[in-house]
Amino acid sequence: MANLKEVRTRIASVSSTQQITSAMKMVSAAKFRRAQNAIVGMRPYAEQLGEIVADIDTGDGIGTPYHAKRVVQAVTLVVITSNKGLCGAFNSNVLKLAQQRIEHWRGEHTTIKLITIGKKASEMLARQKDLTLEAHDELLDAPTFDAVATLADSLLEDFVGKKTDHVEIIYNQFKNSLSQILTCEQFLPVEEKKTEGKGAKAMANDYIYEPSKVAIMQELVPLTLRSTFFRMVLDSLAAEHGARMTSMQKATDNATELLKDLKLSYNKARQASITNEIIEIVSGSEALKG
Numbered sequence: 001m002a003n004l005k006e007v008r009t010r011i012a013s014v015s016s017t018q019q020i021t022s023a024m025k026m027v028s029a030a031k032f033r034r035a036q037n038a039i040v041g042m043r044p045y046a047e048q049l050g051e052i053v054a055d056i057d058t059g060d061g062i063g064t065p066y067h068a069k070r071v072v073q074a075v076t077l078v079v080i081t082s083n084k085g086l087c088g089a090f091n092s093n094v095l096k097l098a099q100q101r102i103e104h105w106r107g108e109h110t111t112i113k114l115i116t117i118g119k120k121a122s123e124m125l126a127r128q129k130d131l132t133l134e135a136h137d138e139l140l141d142a143p144t145f146d147a148v149a150t151l152a153d154s155l156l157e158d159f160v161g162k163k164t165d166h167v168e169i170i171y172n173q174f175k176n177s178l179s180q181i182l183t184c185e186q187f188l189p190v191e192e193k194k195t196e197g198k199g200a201k202a203m204a205n206d207y208i209y210e211p212s213k214v215a216i217m218q219e220l221v222p223l224t225l226r227s228t229f230f231r232m233v234l235d236s237l238a239a240e241h242g243a244r245m246t247s248m249q250k251a252t253d254n255a256t257e258l259l260k261d262l263k264l265s266y267n268k269a270r271q272a273s274i275t276n277e278i279i280e281i282v283s284g285s286e287a288l289k290g
Contacts (some may be wrong), residue, residue, distance in 0.1 A: 001067045001272070004273060007266040014078040014262060018255035021031035024086065032177060032241035036238075039174055039234040049224040054192075056213055056220070063220045065160045066190045074113070075105045076155065076164040078187070079125065080171035080236040081118030083140050087244035090172060091120040093182050095111040098125065098170050102186060113164065117233065143237060145230050155220060171232050172239040177247055180239040190221060 079098045081091045098121070099113075105112050113132045116122040121133040139147055158164045167188040172180040209216060 004266065004269050005267055007262060011259065011262045011266060014255050014258050018252055018259065021251040021255060023083045025245055025252060025279045028241050028245040028248060032238065032245050035234065035238035035241050036174070036177075039231070039238045042227075042231050042234055045229045046224075049220070049227055050113040053220055054167075055226055056209070056216055064190070066188060066215050066221050066225065067192070069189050070162070070165045072105075072108065072110055072165045074111045074164045074166075076113045076115060076167045077105075078102055078115045078117065078155075078169040080168065080169065081116070081121040081238075082240040083137055084244075085120065086247060087240055088247040090180065090240055090243040091118075094170055094172060095121065095124050097182055097184055101168060101170065102128070102131070110165075117236075119243040134290065139233065140237065143230075143233050145226075148230045148233050149226040152226045153180070153222075155229075156225060159256060164188075169229070169232055171236040172243075173232075174235045174242065177242040180243060185232070187225070189226070208221065212232065 020058070020253075079094060081094050087092065089096070102112060102114075114128065114134065115127050115134045116125055117136050117139050119137045122137055126133055132179055155164075155167055159167060167186070168184055169187050170184045171242060173183045175181050193277065
């Protein structure tokens, strides 16, 4: 049985850790609420833009440079993680999927460029010495639409300029505070969405467009892509804070259970020490009488 000093040291250490994890949980809860409000407010706007684009392109073959499908010779992978750890398997799951996509495109004998958002991805993928790495970790500090749209515009320019033929974004999509959806989404070229149900009824309507459908698509598609990219960053940010809040809650609960066991061990060791002292006193007293 461990002596009293060792148990007291462990109890103090676990108590200190419990206070830290509890404080981190409260901080993450506050940040999570703001991030959740941001993504909940952004999603309807991004989805509505996508529906408008799908309604305009109703099988008339109206395309933009961003719809062009080419033989894939150059691929860009955008990997979104977090700048900090202590959020469970949030980062490791994204990095595993990113590694799988890297190996997939290597098998296709294409050139691969990595764009990372988040220090965890930058640190891990920097070990890929044969790949080009471009880091934008600062976007997560205070994500704004203008800053994220600048990076999205560079991706669009590379695609139109034929510097890349295929763009994928790997991130955690926010579902709720307890779960995230690991996602690998094709960003470019833009995939045509088949409209069904309500969208199919809209196709039967004969709308008059001013200006023309082509002009509207040329303006609307880049805006939709920028909004989609910003939505992905906000999704990842909300998922990160949710994962960290959950991890810190579990760590606090584990520390509480560990403290119970340690205090029980401490009481047992203390009782054993007291019993030994009593036995020694009684034995000494009996020896003096003899």
